[in-house]
Amino acid sequence: MFTFATKTFGCQMNVADDDEIARQLVARGGVQVTDVNLADLILVNTCVVREKAEDKAFSFIGALKPLKQKGELSAKLKVDEPKVHGALSAVDGGIARNSIEPKIVVFGCLVPKSGDLVEKKFPYVDLLVKTSEPTIVLSELENVFTFPQVKGGFEMTVLVDGERKGALESCTEASSGETSPTEEFPSLMETRHSALVTVLRGCNHVCSFCIVPRVRGRETSVPIREVVKQVKFFRSAGFNDVTLLGQNILSYGSDYNFDPNFVDLIDAVLMQTDVPWLSYLTSHPYDLNDEIISKVVANPRITPILHLPVQAGSERILALMRRKYTVKEYLEKVEKARKARDDLFLTTDIIVGFPGETREEFEETLKLAKEVRFNDAFMFAFSPRKGTLAARYSDPQSRLEKKVWLNELILLQREISQEVNAKYIGKVLPAIVEVKRDKFSIARTAFNKPVEIPSTRKNPGEFTNVRINEVVVSSFKGVEV
Numbered sequence: 001m002f003t004f005a006t007k008t009f010g011c012q013m014n015v016a017d018d019d020e021i022a023r024q025l026v027a028r029g030g031v032q033v034t035d036v037n038l039a040d041l042i043l044v045n046t047c048v049v050r051e052k053a054e055d056k057a058f059s060f061i062g063a064l065k066p067l068k069q070k071g072e073l074s075a076k077l078k079v080d081e082p083k084v085h086g087a088l089s090a091v092d093g094g095i096a097r098n099s100i101e102p103k104i105v106v107f108g109c110l111v112p113k114s115g116d117l118v119e120k121k122f123p124y125v126d127l128l129v130k131t132s133e134p135t136i137v138l139s140e141l142e143n144v145f146t147f148p149q150v151k152g153g154f155e156m157t158v159l160v161d162g163e164r165k166g167a168l169e170s171c172t173e174a175s176s177g178e179t180s181p182t183e184e185f186p187s188l189m190e191t192r193h194s195a196l197v198t199v200l201r202g203c204n205h206v207c208s209f210c211i212v213p214r215v216r217g218r219e220t221s222v223p224i225r226e227v228v229k230q231v232k233f234f235r236s237a238g239f240n241d242v243t244l245l246g247q248n249i250l251s252y253g254s255d256y257n258f259d260p261n262f263v264d265l266i267d268a269v270l271m272q273t274d275v276p277w278l279s280y281l282t283s284h285p286y287d288l289n290d291e292i293i294s295k296v297v298a299n300p301r302i303t304p305i306l307h308l309p310v311q312a313g314s315e316r317i318l319a320l321m322r323r324k325y326t327v328k329e330y331l332e333k334v335e336k337a338r339k340a341r342d343d344l345f346l347t348t349d350i351i352v353g354f355p356g357e358t359r360e361e362f363e364e365t366l367k368l369a370k371e372v373r374f375n376d377a378f379m380f381a382f383s384p385r386k387g388t389l390a391a392r393y394s395d396p397q398s399r400l401e402k403k404v405w406l407n408e409l410i411l412l413q414r415e416i417s418q419e420v421n422a423k424y425i426g427k428v429l430p431a432i433v434e435v436k437r438d439k440f441s442i443a444r445t446a447f448n449k450p451v452e453i454p455s456t457r458k459n460p461g462e463f464t465n466v467r468i469n470e471v472v473v474s475s476f477k478g479v480e481v
């Protein structure tokens, strides 16, 4: 037996990787703990998409230093809650670390970007891995950590419990002071009974603001049979909701000349599994074509979520961002998607204060938000990322000014979300129970929004039906029917 703790920064793809790593460690006799003082292994999965995310990773790794010097930390450091249930249950009580000091492993996007700096600043880190891909992290881990011999090895043999607490800072989450209107019931967003399956790693787009292609490399698709195997595994573990992940998921298969492509992937998952709710993230507007709209967006077996990051409402800024679509094209695609599906739940990402963006250009973004009326949006102040093209553009606008603009957009979007989502009041919707407490429960709709309901008899992960009584921006209150 050995103990481990994980800390996840970044997008849902990082969450998916850490879930898988934790599962494999449990299969090897590991017990996940929430106190780093009890851990033989500490795994830190990093994110560099914006400066704040990177700063957080640095400060977390720095805070681990006393563990190596004195063997323990006096202050509590927040790490991920256990999510994996197996033969060994993940609890802290009565568990101690085997080793005198833990092994610290830092992996993910920070390593290709600033690995040398991490090594210099934190010489006590035992292992740096340039990717968060579970097979690679686990195999590199064997260079610094000796696993006890456990029958079954790295096979996926343990059950998974999707309930997860702890802040999961997604790329499209309010991790850097920016906010999303979904924050009305913040604690409600912290648990999920949904499985994440990565289907495409890397990104072939070269948006001028984005560091992802540099740190994650070119697109590589996970073979369909492997995706189907994983979805089946999650189904057998009781999951009713699976989200397929890729930074740029619509170009699934680009490394196989699109044979198979994204539509083939979805067809295969739907044909070979009985997953009730299937979602996909993130859709680049450039890659959203008529075939995808008619066969995937419109498919009633797919959840109504379409996350279609627009980034800006000005043609000039979109071109500078190298997004490869115009505002007009974006609007046309939205119109087609809405025609194909009247319950479409449309969300987006917007960057405010791209280098050189003027007040007038920012107002075009406000105009676009008013015109499209997104159900929800994730809004960020531009964060210069060294190594990207945009970091070299001159940027006369002050940070303060950008913050003011960002707040203006956030306020506008909150109003829009409130109005758009009010249409659900009085509707009865299927939902999956996420959290069950004595006084209240939380269920999640097919469009991934929490509904607070009075206590339910159902268990987390099970379906129920809820009637929506109240909407607060894009969170809901209702009753079970």
Ligand code: SAM
Residues within 6 Å of the ligand: 049, 050, 171, 172, 209, 210, 211, 212, 247, 248, 282, 283, 284, 285, 309, 311, 349, 350, 351, 380, 381, 382, 383, 384, 385
């Ligand atoms: N693949 C997605 C797409 O099609 O746009 C986006 C993935 S990106 C990792 C997630 C979001 O982070 C982006 O949509 C963008 O809004 C935001 N983002 C990325 N780089 C950023 C930067 N340098 N500053 C601020 N926000 C950024």
Ligand code: F3S
Residues within 6 Å of the ligand: 203, 204, 205, 206, 207, 210, 211, 212, 213, 247, 248, 284
């Ligand atoms: Fe980044 Fe653009 Fe790809 S935002 S992840 S380079 S689509």
